[in-house]
Amino acid sequence: MTDPRPPAPRTMFEKIWAAHEILRHPSGPSLLYIDRDLIHEGSFHAFADLKRRGLAPRRPKQVFGIADHYVPTLGRRPEDAATPAIERMIRTFDANMGWGGVRHFGIGDPAQGIVHVVAPEQGITLPGLTIVCSDSHTSTQGALGAMAFGIGQSENAHVLATQTLWQMRPKTMRVTVEGRLGTGVTAKDVVLTLIARIGAAGAVGHAIEYAGPVVRNLSIEGRLTICNMSIEAAARLGMVAPDETTFRYLQGRLYGPDAQEWDGAVEKWQRLPSDEGAVFDREITLDGAAIAPMVTWGTSPDDAVPITGRVPDPAGMADDDKRKSAAKALEYMGLTPGTPLDGLPIDRVFLGSCTNARIEDLRAAAAVLRGRKAVVPAMVVPGSTRVRDQAEAEGLGAIFREAGFEWRHSGCSMCAAMNGDVVGRGERCASTSNRNFVGRQGPGARTHLLSPAMAAAAAITGRLTDVRRLMEDAP
Amino acid sequence: MKPFTRVTAPAVFVPGLNCDTDQIIPGRFIKADRAEGYDKFLFHDIRRDAAGELDPDFPLNRPGAEAAKILLVEDNFGCGSSREGAVYALADAGIRALIAPGFGDIFHSNALKNGLVPVRLPPETCAALADHLTDNPGAVITVDLEAGLVTLPGNLGSHDFSIPAFSREAILKGLDEIEMTMTHMDEIRAFETARIAANPWLGR
Ligand code: SF4
Numbered sequence: 315m316t317d318p319r320p321p322a323p324r325t326m327f328e329k330i331w332a333a334h335e336i337l338r339h340p341s342g343p344s345l346l347y348i349d350r351d352l353i354h355e356g357s358f359h360a361f362a363d364l365k366r367r368g369l370a371p372r373r374p375k376q377v378f379g380i381a382d383h384y385v386p387t388l389g390r391r392p393e394d395a396a397t398p399a400i401e402r403m404i405r406t407f408d409a410n411m412g413w414g415g416v417r418h419f420g421i422g423d424p425a426q427g428i429v430h431v432v433a434p435e436q437g438i439t440l441p442g443l444t445i446v447c448s449d450s451h452t453s454t455q456g457a458l459g460a461m462a463f464g465i466g467q468s469e470n471a472h473v474l475a476t477q478t479l480w481q482m483r484p485k486t487m488r489v490t491v492e493g494r495l496g497t498g499v500t501a502k503d504v505v506l507t508l509i510a511r512i513g514a515a516g517a518v519g520h521a522i523e524y525a526g527p528v529v530r531n532l533s534i535e536g537r538l539t540i541c542n543m544s545i546e547a548a549a550r551l552g553m554v555a556p557d558e559t560t561f562r563y564l565q566g567r568l569y570g571p572d573a574q575e576w577d578g579a580v581e582k583w584q585r586l587p588s589d590e591g592a593v594f595d596r597e598i599t600l601d602g603a604a605i606a607p608m609v610t611w612g613t614s615p616d617d618a619v620p621i622t623g624r625v626p627d628p629a630g631m632a633d634d635d636k637r638k639s640a641a642k643a644l645e646y647m648g649l650t651p652g653t654p655l656d657g658l659p660i661d662r663v664f665l666g667s668c669t670n671a672r673i674e675d676l677r678a679a680a681a682v683l684r685g686r687k688a689v690v691p692a693m694v695v696p697g698s699t700r701v702r703d704q705a706e707a708e709g710l711g712a713i714f715r716e717a718g719f720e721w722r723h724s725g726c727s728m729c730a731a732m733n734g735d736v737v738g739r740g741e742r743c744a745s746t747s748n749r750n751f752v753g754r755q756g757p758g759a760r761t762h763l764l765s766p767a768m769a770a771a772a773a774i775t776g777r778l779t780d781v782r783r784l785m786e787d788a789p
Numbered sequence: 790m791k792p793f794t795r796v797t798a799p800a801v802f803v804p805g806l807n808c809d810t811d812q813i814i815p816g817r818f819i820k821a822d823r824a825e826g827y828d829k830f831l832f833h834d835i836r837r838d839a840a841g842e843l844d845p846d847f848p849l850n851r852p853g854a855e856a857a858k859i860l861l862v863e864d865n866f867g868c869g870s871s872r873e874g875a876v877y878a879l880a881d882a883g884i885r886a887l888i889a890p891g892f893g894d895i896f897h898s899n900a901l902k903n904g905l906v907p908v909r910l911p912p913e914t915c916a917a918l919a920d921h922l923t924d925n926p927g928a929v930i931t932v933d934l935e936a937g938l939v940t941l942p943g944n945l946g947s948h949d950f951s952i953p954a955f956s957r958e959a960i961l962k963g964l965d966e967i968e969m970t971m972t973h974m975d976e977i978r979a980f981e982t983a984r985i986a987a988n989p990w991l992g993r
Contacts, residue, residue, distance in 0.1 A: 336980045337973065341954035345973060347980055349991055359823060359873065367967070373981075375992060384820070403820050440990075450871040450895055464895050466873040468902035468966075476970045478977055482953055484894075514807045515865035518891055548868055550894050571990050579988075614807045635863060639806040730870070732816045739839065751811045751869060753834045 396734025427698020437567025671697030809869030867896025
């Protein structure tokens with residue numbers, strides 16, 4: 315007899331999970347099929363493991379190698395690397411990709427870039443897929459309606475060997491951003507507001523779905539930025555339901571469905587969004603109109619406040635652990651409680667990373683910079699070589715250069731300082747990246763996270779600056 | 790992976806809320822070959838002062854701390870970068886178990902894959918243990934994975950803890966997960982064939 319009740323409404327996450335569950339172990343975890351695995355230079359541990367076992371990547375066509383963490387940004391050859399050890403990382407990567415028969419966007423490839431920028435750009439990331447990468451910011455790619463999450467090297471070896479992964483199912487959380495964003499307020503400010511609200515451990519064990527009118531109105535670039543920083547609230551992943559914006563973005567991309575397959579694929583993708591009435595384990599609502607341009611003052615991404623705010627006073631914090639960690643953060647950051655953030659002098663600006671180095675980010679920064687000059691050292695590191703080429707074609711490269719910015723080649727660069735692009739000890743850097751951790755941009759480096767437009771404003775004034783003021787009196 | 794059933798060893802409290810994996814091992818070290826040993830990178834920058842000298846106040850730099858096999862840490866330990874080097878650094882330094890109110894997700898799975906046992910205890914219990922270890926560094930703790938029981942020093946008692954049953958089994962027996970998954974290869978292949986047929990671009 316067929317069940318007369320309609321099927322229970324499901325979240326997008328539950329649908330994608332169910333579509334990839336090969337089996338469930340009696341003790342809990344599910345064996346999930348992994349559609350695509352993305353790897354970068356850090357994967358040498360996983361390759362060493364495979365070789366030790368006498369194995370090779372089982373499904374090389376579902377694996378994509380992208381050189382990003384260690385590549386130099388001043389030149390495009392391995393020998394341009396900052397040190398011989400870094401050069402060796404790049405060469406080992408090339409060798410492993412060749413050995414494994416893996417498609418590979420190496421340094422010098424016209425499609426090279428940061429993995430989370432390149433994968434959407436190339437149509438490697440598609441709605442409904444399971445995508446892993448041994449990088450925590452894989453959550454970025456959920457912006458296209460994929461289930462994309464970061465893994466470690468042991469798990470990476472497991473995926474390469476079997477194209478599967480054992481996973482415990484996370485809980486679900488929906489973050490609804492209502493209303494509209496004000497002028498000068500961007501996706502970066504939305505996600506920093508969320509993290510400040512729920513905390514750096516606020517979404518631990520959860521898969522976040524971002525919804526609501528603000529998210530719907532965002533471009534794919536903006537959605538990628540929001541999903542990127544899900545991990546900074548400790549979420550397992552972030553995702554946005556695919557819609558017309560998604561389909562328009564994806565049509566014709568290289569590794570997606572071809573022209574004949576397109577309509578069928580879209581039809582399937584249209585069934586992915588969470589059903590009406592689907593229940594999430596947690597719901598958070600933000601008012602878009604109340605969000606201001608944000609900036610961080612401390613060493614955890616939840617240490618974020620509106621640019622109109624002040625450095626908080628740890629003495630006023632109720633929680634003992636928080637008070638201690640805030641005091642330590644202020645000491646590291648060289649800040650005094652009560653200092654207004656607007657006007658705080660900075661030493662340099664970094665515009666880059668998988669959070670904010672896509673074409674739209676470069677356009678937003680260039681719009682503020684046009685006809686103005688940076689008064690502190692500043693650099694742009696485009697998220698991919700394609701973004702760089704497009705920015706040149708649109709005349710943005712010229713605007714950056716005329717403003718005195720260094721116009722670099724693509725890679726992770728100063729976001730994680732692994733390629734030798736570092737912020738000096740004690741230097742204060744206004745950065746569009748995602749982590750203000752102690753030492754993240756170099757030993758002793760002091761990072762303030764902000765949006766591309768805010769980074770441009772900081773470059774022009776040499777201080778953290780409310781970009782809305784500069785937008786009012788553009789030259 | 791070394792099988793783990795029970796460890797009784799001195800413990801040390803390493804404070805720091807949201808201690809991210811960049812603190813556990815700075816990014817510039819993770820290109821090292823594992824065979825070299827990652828222990829020398831553990832907490833590299835935060836255990837040293839600006840001049841690069843070991844800070845005598847950092848808990849793991851205090852006399853006797855080398856014997857510690859168990860660390861008490863604070864909430865959201867191992868958040869941030871997915872670098873498994875953070876687990877390698879702890880494991881190579883002889884750390885067998887960590888106690889905290891909570892861990893970063895990816896760090897937690899990386900730890901399990903390497904037989905480093907992450908023990909979650911309630912925040913109040915961790916706070917009491919932190920006080921105890923601050924007054925009695927090197928106090929002995931027993932982590933019994935078989936029984937799912939951690940025995941704390943002083944009058945702090947014994948507490949149940951659990952890790953995912955699947956990982957528990959693997960760690961107790963020192964099983965290899967890849968080999969175990971390979972026993973399901975027929976199901977994987979059948980699933981895969983259907984999936985690629987429905988999404989042919991995945992196979993190109
Ligand atoms: S840009 Fe930064 S956060 Fe993104 S993948 Fe590279 S190092 Fe990681």
